[in-house]
Amino acid sequence: DADVTQTPRNRITKTGKRIMLECSQTKGHDRMYWYRQDPGLGLRLIYYSFDVKDINKGEISDGYSVSRQAQAKFSLSLESAIPNQTALYFCATSARQGSYGYTFGSGTRLTVV
Amino acid sequence: KNQVEQSPQSLIILEGKNCTLQCNYTVSPFSNLRWYKQDTGRGPVSLTIMTFSENTKSNGRYTATLDADTKQSSLHITASQLSDSASYICVVSAGTNAGKSTFGDGTTLTVKP
Numbered sequence: 001d002a003d004v005t006q007t008p009r010n011r012i013t014k015t016g017k018r019i020m021l022e023c024s025q026t027k028g029h030d031r032m033y034w035y036r037q038d039p040g041l042g043l044r045l046i047y048y049s050f051d052v053k054d055i056n057k058g059e060i061s062d063g064y065s066v067s068r069q070a071q072a073k074f075s076l077s078l079e080s081a082i083p084n085q086t087a088l089y090f091c092a093t094s095a096r097q098g099s100y101g102y103t104f105g106s107g108t109r110l111t112v113v
Numbered sequence: 114k115n116q117v118e119q120s121p122q123s124l125i126i127l128e129g130k131n132c133t134l135q136c137n138y139t140v141s142p143f144s145n146l147r148w149y150k151q152d153t154g155r156g157p158v159s160l161t162i163m164t165f166s167e168n169t170k171s172n173g174r175y176t177a178t179l180d181a182d183t184k185q186s187s188l189h190i191t192a193s194q195l196s197d198s199a200s201y202i203c204v205v206s207a208g209t210n211a212g213k214s215t216f217g218d219g220t221t222l223t224v225k226p
Contacts, residue, residue, distance in 0.1 A: 042202065042217060043202070101204075
């Protein structure tokens with residue numbers, strides 16, 4: 001089993017619909033992140049959580065919300081999806097000691113039509 | 114503003130040849146620099162992690178260098194293989210807070226037979 005599992009892997013949804021992307025991890029890491037990647041561009045941080053009671057906005061949080069249900073679970077919601085939210089979404093984890101780097105999931109390809 | 118700039122944006126080389134990718138950063142205070150490999154449609158995978166005191170680190174055919182004085186890093190790939198075709202991302206962290214990492218936009222490497 002993968003250390004960081006994202007579901008679904010692919011999703012097509014209609015404009016205005018609410019959608020949730022889920023992430024679970026078996027790394028035992030405290031910190032979890034959601035990133036967005038657009039074609040030809042770098043990863044941009046949407047939200048991050050350093051523990052279950054800690055949620056922080058990243059650089060592009062508008063239109064998104066998150067929930068940290070447990071240490072191992074971190075979900076991302078699009079309250080009312082719009083076409084420019086079509087992108088590849090990655091969940092990542094890291095240990096409390098930042099120098100060990102990130103472990104990424106395989107990504108969710110989201111298309112909003 | 115913390116920034117990470119990678120060059121070139123894209124690179125095409127023949128199988129068996131060597132290549133070097135560059136990363137310049139203005140992140141402060143510097144904590145560590147990481148190189149990731151991202152295959153198309155997949156999550157990034159860590160190649161190397163370097164802290165301030167390290168100036169060279171190898172991982173098989175991948176060798177990363179760090180010059181903390183000039184704030185530059187390079188990733189050298191030796192005897193390239195078709196499987197090296199991917200995007201290579203430089204990530205720099207400030208302080209001890211992994212949530213403050215700054216991602217470069219990546220260099221897309223294509224290895225041709």
